[in-house]
Amino acid sequence: MDAAAGVRNRKNKVASQKTDKKQQHGEKETEEHSDTLIKKSIEQLKHLDEKINRDSGDGESAPDTPPPETAPDDASTASTDSSTPKKDTSSPKPQKKSKMGASTAMAKAPPPPLELSLRLDGMSITLFLLSFVTRVWKLDNPKGIVFDELHYGKYAGLYMQNTFFFDSQPPLGKQLIALAAYLAGFDGSFKFDRIGTPYDPLVPVSAMRVVPAFFGSLLMPTIYNIMVELGLSHYAGALAAFLAIFDNAMLAQSRYILMEGILMFFGLFGLLCILKLRRFYHQPYSLPWFCCLIVGAISLGACVCVRYFGIFTLLLGVGIMARDFWEMVGDRKVTERQLFGHFLTRAAIFTIIPITIYISTFYVHLSLLYKAGPNDNIMTSAFQASLEGGLASIISNQPVTVVHGSQVTLRHTHGRTCWLHSHDALYPVKYQDGRGSSHQQQVTCYSYKDVNNWWIVKKPDIEELVVTEPQEPIKNGDIIQLVHGLTSRALNAHDVAAAVSPHNQEVAAYIDYNVSMPAQSDWRVELLNPEHTDGYWHAVESQVRLIHLNSSQALKFSGRQLPDWGFRQHEIVTDKIIDQEDTIWNVEEHRYTRSDDKKEREKEILRSEMIPMERKNLTFWSKLYELQYKMLFNNQENVAGHMYASEPLDWLTLKRGVAYWISANSNAQVHFIGNIVIWLSGTLALVSYAGLFIVYLLRRQRACYDLSEGAWNKFCTIGEVFGIGFAVHYFPYFLVDRTLFLHHYMPAYLFKLCLLAAMVEHGHDLLAGYLKAPRLAKIYLGGVGVWLASILSKTKTLEQVRCWVLGPQPSQVIEQEAVLRHETRLISHHLLV
């Protein structure tokens, strides 16, 4: 970067010498009021010169690009040529103080009150309509569950039913779809069980699918405007949007209930807003300036709320903004105070707004989903208790304070869900590695609810295993024993190496706690949050550590599994490192022992029954905290070796697609695969950009300036936005451990697509401008036309596969099959080439 900056700097110096005279000339005119276009352009030049001149003062400062005052206005419609920029309020007013400048500008041309000016961007609208038509056409085909609709449809259904679910991605996208489903009157009763299941007529498939289709269509004008905003021609902008519209992968991704369309729209729209901000460089704190900043923050925040990977788009946006800010630092007309103000405003808007959006989506999420559902088990007891009919069913009318004689189940609070467990089996006398064990009854951590998870809390000095009158509540620091409910053996630990973690002590249930042995079965109760419960041990709420009295070690879930003899349940040990998460437990189910008779007691335990009840309240913040923790640190089961999984490297060449849906009774299928021509051209554009950049850089270092300063700056800006955008959306996947699919590539692909369009324009500029070969340029344009035609032809055939496959006539099906086969062959052929 430094080297590049130096290069630009040098060029600036050269330029400044040439234009020094002009600058002096221009300064005299500063006070003059100028309206005409010519005068404006002179001023503009002068303004540029001022910047450049300042740079020649010391060799250090290196403004990368002049602020984009010269950027063409997007107000011009598709028919107008980009070379005639219309001037409106965004034209620069060279004043000593930019704030003043803004105000004088206002004073000069006061907007008539109540005037509404309506400008339509025909190109954007055309692109949107074209895209929307392709996306919604035959939207309800196929009438079956397509790929990840399985998940997102199911989540929408769960929203309808207010049932809690756990997903490791944030909820905004799912909420949008659920909203559409709600408006269409979906009741959520449909079971999304596997891909391909036909939809019930009651499921509003079209309504749900129209959400991604809508956002996916809005994406196209956004792309167009971003290109234009970066100083590229309207044709290049239209070309990029065109490529995106006619790419099969984009189409498939925004036709079904999937997140990518929404994700990409929010991301790119946020970037567009940030780029627009450059336009209002001289009118800071004006209304449009604030609009851009705030809408950008909202949009990028929403992007993160659709999928965590959106954080990279957000970072890219912040990066672009930081870069623009850095240029402002170089502008000495802006005082330090103003700089500080700018910094604060931007930082504040870009921290507060995304965080607010993020939290509010979760607020909606958690307030909507108040009923217990299928994957509650992941959450802690306290969380489950806050759900209606969840754990509340178990702990409903259970007593709160743990006393002598309480029957409890002890849950491992953090990490893996399991309960302290014992059963009628002993540790083997000798382990495989020759070590001996205590040969006492096994104590394990068991991941399922089981009658053997019940333990009775006992004070060492009271014999009867029944709740006494008056009750003996257990306080923080009390000494207790834990007696296993069904086998009546006490939890003990001793100086024997544990089965799988030999550096820890073994925990066992001792055969007969009545025999006078040295008390190894005494445990001290250490509450982690005694202040909530006045120091008493409460069920569910209290987090507790059990410290073995003799050895001062804590009861711990070791995370390892026992071998066959331990039924592959998890090992329980004591560990001398007390302060760790795996030593934290809490009482989940709890009731008082009523009968001292052993038989009666066992019967009672075996009869344990669940009754639904009202939910317990947990504050939003503690719920959010827990959910966040689980989402970010819970390693979900990896679907290793999925049939359609692919590697990041395969994406560049489109090595394989994903079969999204396969018809049960014909050969019809929806196959997610990109348009091979665009795909490979995009990769080519990426390589050629990198190559050209290096060539230009090498030439510039030897003082050969092939491109004009403006063209060079434009070329750099393209790389800064699209090249870096591609990189930040692509390379992180190399570090991801999860199973990856082709659709993860889509955001990166979008940037590649834009780069491709920009490179097409750059090629034309080179031919027409640098080589001065208008004829060659014409031929080049012809080539581009042929290339576009080939793209269209590819799109058409694949489109047939996707959309027309559902014809009921058998003959048509066969025809489709032929098309599909042909296409597959074509693709493999392309890959071979």
Next chain:
Amino acid sequence: MAQDTPKKSKAGANKSSTSSSSHLNVELTIDKVFMKYRRSESGPVWWGVFLAVCALTAATRFYNVGEPKHVVWDETHFGKFGSWYINRTFFFDVHPPLGKMLIGAFGYMTGYDGTFPFVKPGDSYDGVHYLGMRVCCTTLGACLVPFAFIIVWQMTQSLPAATLASSLILFDVGLLTLTQYILLDPILLFFIMGSVLGAVMFHAQKHRPFHPVWWGWLVFTGFMLSGSVSTKFVGLFVVLYVGLHTIASLWELYGDLSNPLSLVGKHFLARAVGLILLPVILYCVYFYIHLTILCKSGNGDGFYSSAFQSQLEGNSLYNASMPFELAYGAEVTLKNARTGGGYLHSHIHLYPEGVGARQQQITTYSHKDFNNKWLVKKWNEEPGDWEDDDPTELVKNGDLIRLEHVPTGRNLHSHREPSPVTRRHHQITGYGENGEGDVNDVWRVEVVGGEEEEVVKTVIHKLRFVHYLVGCALMSHNKQLPKWGYEQMEVTCNPNVHDPNNLWNIEDNVFPNLPNSSFEIYAPNFLEKFLESHTVMFQGNSGLKPKEGEITSQPWQWPINFKGQWFSAIDGFKVYLLGNPIIWWGNLVVLAAFVFVYVYQAYRRQRGVSDDRQTKERRERTMSACGWLVLAWALHYLPFYAMGRILYFHHYFPALLFSSMLTGVIIDYLLESLPSLVPQYLASSVYPALTGLFYSTLIYSFYLFAPLAYGMHNLDPTFENSTVHQIRWLDSWEF
């Protein structure tokens, strides 16, 4: 112990020489010398300080170097590797060979005979010549300090900065501990620092390009680079660093329009030869030596292909005396033919519940083991005894056979159940009793590229075993089974018959009734061996994943010195690897300070604020030195975040070296800048006072924590006067 700072010791020496003169005179002389030191002007002072630093280094490193007299931590591995080089026994390790080879060479030169088994940490070295190896490793480790001194001197031309930086490395307890034993780390650190030293010295020669000294440093750098890569693959980071350094200097040469392009080309070529070609050649040479020295069969054989093994003396394939052809009734081992494939293996454990049918597990296993033996049977008859006079029947291409696991008597079996890891393949189990199974035990043997009816041959034939009923092929890859499968590799039945992982070859073939023949002709050449070693190494490296439930060290814990590592936990001599917290935490503070200063300077520059020339020059030199050091630190630290492999605390030490040097440079810069910021009457005393404070803090902290490195005789917590509580500043420190 280290009582004196270099500065003071020198001052003291001066004092004694001028003891006859008056008090005033003495003070003047000390002041003079001190000013010379501060302004880095005089040659003798430079040498004096440098030698003092070297002397202190030697004193701290070699003090008690022979203690403890037992195996410490990973000495159990690297000592063993050294023995194997001396005994010329082949082994497998995930690191390249140079470091271990050097350890072997050190041992050989100092009279170690390679007989000590190095079984586990804590084994006493009774009558073993281990000291030579330790001393050699420590010597390499001790070089770090003078290297740092010279590097910082060259980067900043400031004697105080060089002294500060080298003393931060000198007084770090962690580095002291890590470089005192028979480990790869002292060697690796030596080469890394050597590479940076070379690069810096080479850069300093830029005023006389293509001079012999210039060439000398270029070759030196190349040599050091090859050494760091050939010791551990993390050495690649320093290669990257030196590469960036070189590109930057070439870019400068190229941008100077007075240099013709041909000259730039020459510069480029010279560097390509010295920094790319030379290290690559040296790397291959080290491997050549490695493969030549290790010519006897050892415990690493099983990781390599049958052809590779046939080169190892004592291996069953060496001068093999085995039947060339496969007969029914032969006992064989089957090796997966892909590079790094294991042996088809079974053991008396069942697949757990929920994982296919509860039948006996079949895996591949890289070690040679009794459980790898399989008996070849006809699909419909049991074989006779070898003593029988039945005519020997040979197995031909396309025959139907069964394979019986010799120790357990179960047949190789497959059925339509999902495989445990690769769910879309079919499960392979061991089924039946004493060789009696069912029809799902039948396999068809196919010789790849073989004629019909061609007899199956040992080693050279690549075989495919196709399940007769299901039509899938026996396959293995390097996906590991979970804990219940002892993390051995999964074996499946692959519906895609033509997968390259489906190929197997027969390695051992026991059948007394057939004549034995030799396998000498299949010997691979050096290049093949070289490539195969690498495939196996990378596979081994990627297999070093943290096991389920195991706590691994996290990169964020390292710079904050969160948790150390026990080196020796034997009562009476405990050694605990832990950085000097003053230095480590100080490094972090300075790093933050650097970022702040850097941003501030960049801001000033962007705003166009100009300074006087001298200040600017000094600032620029410091900033560029710091920039390179921070880059080196980041290159040696940040990539660990992206690594999936198991990580250890000691991986941070290369980065620490750069971080410490950065601290030296920055502190010197701040100390020099401070006098101009304080009132006039304080200005002259601020510098010496702060320098004194710095060194005394450093030395006191070293004194406090030195017992961790030199053995905690008195630190048993049960002792009355134990100092362990005083210095256990964090609860996570385990001593």
